[in-house]
Amino acid sequence: MELKYGFISADDHVQEHPEVWTQRMSKAKWGDRIPRVERQSDGSERWVVDGKPVDLGGVAIAGAAMPDRAREPQRWEEVPAVAFKPGERLTAMDVDGVDYSVLYPSVAGRAGETFASLADADLEVACVQAYNDWLIDEWASVSPRFIPQCIIPLAPEAAAKEIRRAVAKGHRGVVMPSVPMMLREVPHINEPVYDAIWAACQELDVPLCFHAGATREIQFPPYAGFSPEVAATMEAITRPVSSVLVVANFLYSRILERFPKLKVVFAETSLAWCAYELELADHQFERQRLHTEGYDILPSALFKRQCHMVGWYDTTGLKTREHTGVKNLLWSTNFPQATSTWPESRQAIARCFDGVPENERRQVLVDNAARIYNLK
Amino acid sequence: MKIKYGLISCDSHAQLHKDTWTSRMSKAKFGDKIPQLRETTDKEHMIRASDKPVERWFVHGKVVGERGTVNCPTVMGDPLRKTFPQRWEEVPALVYDPAERLKALDSDGVDGEVLFPNDPVQSGTFFQGDAEFELACVQAYNDGLAEWREFSDRYIPLAIIPYLSGIEAAAEETRRAVKKGHRGILMVAEPSMVRKGLKHFNDPWWDPLWATCQDLGVPIHWHAGAGIALRVPRWKGFTPNQGQAMGPAGGFANQAQFVPNLIFSGVLDRYPKLRWVCAETGIGWVSYMLESCDHEWERRHLWTQGFVTRPSELFKRQISMNFWYERAGIELRHSIGMDNIMWESDFPHSTSTFPESRQFVERCLKGVPEAERNQLCYGNALRTYGLN
Numbered sequence: 001m002e003l004k005y006g007f008i009s010a011d012d013h014v015q016e017h018p019e020v021w022t023q024r025m026s027k028a029k030w031g032d033r034i035p036r037v038e039r040q041s042d043g044s045e046r047w048v049v050d051g052k053p054v055d056l057g058g059v060a061i062a063g064a065a066m067p068d069r070a071r072e073p074q075r076w077e078e079v080p081a082v083a084f085k086p087g088e089r090l091t092a093m094d095v096d097g098v099d100y101s102v103l104y105p106s107v108a109g110r111a112g113e114t115f116a117s118l119a120d121a122d123l124e125v126a127c128v129q130a131y132n133d134w135l136i137d138e139w140a141s142v143s144p145r146f147i148p149q150c151i152i153p154l155a156p157e158a159a160a161k162e163i164r165r166a167v168a169k170g171h172r173g174v175v176m177p178s179v180p181m182m183l184r185e186v187p188h189i190n191e192p193v194y195d196a197i198w199a200a201c202q203e204l205d206v207p208l209c210f211h212a213g214a215t216r217e218i219q220f221p222p223y224a225g226f227s228p229e230v231a232a233t234m235e236a237i238t239r240p241v242s243s244v245l246v247v248a249n250f251l252y253s254r255i256l257e258r259f260p261k262l263k264v265v266f267a268e269t270s271l272a273w274c275a276y277e278l279e280l281a282d283h284q285f286e287r288q289r290l291h292t293e294g295y296d297i298l299p300s301a302l303f304k305r306q307c308h309m310v311g312w313y314d315t316t317g318l319k320t321r322e323h324t325g326v327k328n329l330l331w332s333t334n335f336p337q338a339t340s341t342w343p344e345s346r347q348a349i350a351r352c353f354d355g356v357p358e359n360e361r362r363q364v365l366v367d368n369a370a371r372i373y374n375l376k
Numbered sequence: 377m378k379i380k381y382g383l384i385s386c387d388s389h390a391q392l393h394k395d396t397w398t399s400r401m402s403k404a405k406f407g408d409k410i411p412q413l414r415e416t417t418d419k420e421h422m423i424r425a426s427d428k429p430v431e432r433w434f435v436h437g438k439v440v441g442e443r444g445t446v447n448c449p450t451v452m453g454d455p456l457r458k459t460f461p462q463r464w465e466e467v468p469a470l471v472y473d474p475a476e477r478l479k480a481l482d483s484d485g486v487d488g489e490v491l492f493p494n495d496p497v498q499s500g501t502f503f504q505g506d507a508e509f510e511l512a513c514v515q516a517y518n519d520g521l522a523e524w525r526e527f528s529d530r531y532i533p534l535a536i537i538p539y540l541s542g543i544e545a546a547a548e549e550t551r552r553a554v555k556k557g558h559r560g561i562l563m564v565a566e567p568s569m570v571r572k573g574l575k576h577f578n579d580p581w582w583d584p585l586w587a588t589c590q591d592l593g594v595p596i597h598w599h600a601g602a603g604i605a606l607r608v609p610r611w612k613g614f615t616p617n618q619g620q621a622m623g624p625a626g627g628f629a630n631q632a633q634f635v636p637n638l639i640f641s642g643v644l645d646r647y648p649k650l651r652w653v654c655a656e657t658g659i660g661w662v663s664y665m666l667e668s669c670d671h672e673w674e675r676r677h678l679w680t681q682g683f684v685t686r687p688s689e690l691f692k693r694q695i696s697m698n699f700w701y702e703r704a705g706i707e708l709r710h711s712i713g714m715d716n717i718m719w720e721s722d723f724p725h726s727t728s729t730f731p732e733s734r735q736f737v738e739r740c741l742k743g744v745p746e747a748e749r750n751q752l753c754y755g756n757a758l759r760t761y762g763l764n
Contacts (some may be wrong), residue, residue, distance in 0.1 A: 070676040143492040178609055217604045220633035223578040229681055230640055233672045238633040245608045248625035250619055272667055275704035276660025283701045284621040287727050289456045293615055313671045316663035320704045
């Protein structure tokens with residue numbers, strides 16, 4: 001690990017370019033079902049997967065690098081190169097003082113959910129593998145400063161197989177939509193049928209990453225009367241905190257008890273509600289007397305043993321770090337989403353970490369991510 | 377009101393007597409549809425199946441509440457809090473008898489309590505029948521609860537409103553209830569998500585109700601999820617207590633998404649003196665909401681969209697939140713707003729601090745100066761409900 005700036009951004013997004021899937025999937029086999037960019041009747045362009053448009057607010061998610069942050073690019077020619085060209089991205093990282101960047105998808109879903117809703121499991125696997133291959137071929141091979149994470153198909157055995165394949169190719173984390181049972185007819189995430197996935201992550205020592213936004217169904221829908229800009233604002237506010245529901249379930253799910261060495265990251269959560277969530281989980285554990293129901297560890301202790309959340313602008317998370325554990329906090333720039341602190345992440349960090357001792361600051365900005373992603 | 381213990385619960389649940397609706401609603405007009413307790417042996421009506429007949433609430437002929445007759449596991453003498461009364465005679469009088477209940481308040485060191493509904497009222501609504509049925513049920517509830525305030529000024533009742541008879545009927549019932557002693561109203565947060573055909577919260581159709589509450593100086597309340605049901609499907613492997621353990625997380629997750637909608641709805645700008653209260657949501661997450669609203673407002677230059685006032689300033693001006701067990705939220709009290717925080721016990725529900733409210737308050741407020749402590753424990757409540 002080489003540090004020039006002292007910051008590993010634990011949650012950024014690659015923008016897939018229009019040939020990611022068309023170059024890698026068999027035209028003969030999949031035809032027009034291959035993910036691709038399509039021109040709309042109004043002249044704008046959209047991603048289409050298996051005949052259905054992908055809702056990105058445009059043809060890419062790149063608000064932070066757009067002239068007007070509230071407006072996503074509507075045609076591919078408007079997409080800034082920093083979003084999809086790894087060389088340009090390295091420059092954007094230098095501008096913002098970022099040493100390493102942990103990569104999540106965009107078209108494949110902020111939380112890796114796009115292909116999970118496909119009814120055809122073979123098409124799902126083909127799309128997933130093309131993404132995973134592309135991220136190694138075109139990003140990870142360019143610079144060790146990119147930390148690639150694979151996406152997975154929902155079927156547990158196929159997922160475990162893909163995780164092993166992807167990690168062997170160089171992926172360092174696993175992005176999984178947190179609510180598979182809300183994406184298509186599959187078992188609840190708490191069912192032991194998913195153990196193959198948890199076991200693979202634990203055995204390979206790669207973090208399992210649940211990014212916010214896996215389904216709009218747990219986000220309060222923006223009022224139809226809002227302008228697109230205000231609707232996008234509401235979406236950005238509701239997305240991180242919708243993870244409360246995911247974390248609450250996870251802490252009681254018994255998955256962490258069955259897999260005590262599994263490392264979990266809840267990304268784009270912000271840190272500001274973390275302390276409250278843990279206090280609430282413990283209070284409810286006590287009020288509902290769950291120690292009599294086979295749980296031998298408090299939810300907050302489980303969290304501290306295995307879970308992490310990711311902040312990027314809130315000051316609260318650092319103030320409440322004694323409740324959440326310093327080693328459980330990660331930081332990011334969230335580039336290139338409109339909510340990103342780029343290109344002023346240094347100022348955001350100075351503001352949010354004001355008064356935090358140097359060793360704790362380094363833990364959150366560098367050491368925790370280095371530990372989770374095994375950066376030596 | 378008189379302060380003896382220095383504690384007002386801003387979220388407790390009044391169980392009205394079982395005859396509240398049958399004694400007030402026209403038998404000729406509504407017959408068996410009137411909300412009432414009935415014996416049943418149908419195991420579909422029981423979360424824990426039993427061979428003994430149980431009593432359940434029926435509203436418009438539909439069963440409401442499969443856990444038990446009344447939601448009051450805190451006072452059932454079960455240290456594991458798994459017991460709900462299955463028949464009316466098992467319900468402790470301190471839950472529904474205003475005289476007995478004052479003794480419970482004294483034993484817990486609580487001066488007064490803001491009263492939200494209990495069974496069979498669901499999220500403050502009676503949507504089981506038509507508009508006429510709804511209005512009659514709502515009025516019977518409001519009349520029944522108003523009697524508690526006549527009994528003692530330690531009770532601070534909240535009215536519920538009709539939704540199906542037009543906006544003027546909702547405003548009129550609010551005026552009628554406040555005249556009878558109610559000190560606020562309880563609503564679902566986003567009506568069009570709860571009942572098809574109702575207008576969205578942001579629609580100016582609701583303005584007459586907002587205007588009425590502002591004029592009367594009574595706050596509008598949302599309780600827990602307030603009818604918004606954004607949730608991760610419950611795993612069938614959870615026991616009832618494990619399922620209940622996750623309940624309040626849904627409350628704050630939903631309000632943390634809905635209150636930003638209130639902030640960006642324009643309602644606070646149009647009614648700058650109207651007060652909003654979120655009950656049973658805790659306060660530790662409020663910093664998230666304030667920081668995320670301010671952050672996105674700055675990043676996206678939302679003043680260009682007509683939002684001139686900083687979101688966190690709107691919050692501080694008009695919105696209050698309740699706490700009951702937490703530490704981190706109290707440490708953050710100055711950034712949330714000292715005027716915006718009130719205490720609650722949630723008596724007699726399972727998450728309640730009863731009968732150890734004093735110990736909970738001591739733990740939460742350790743190290744908080746006395747003046748601030750008084751403000752959070754009762755001062756803000758006195759001001760919010762006009763009780764000075």
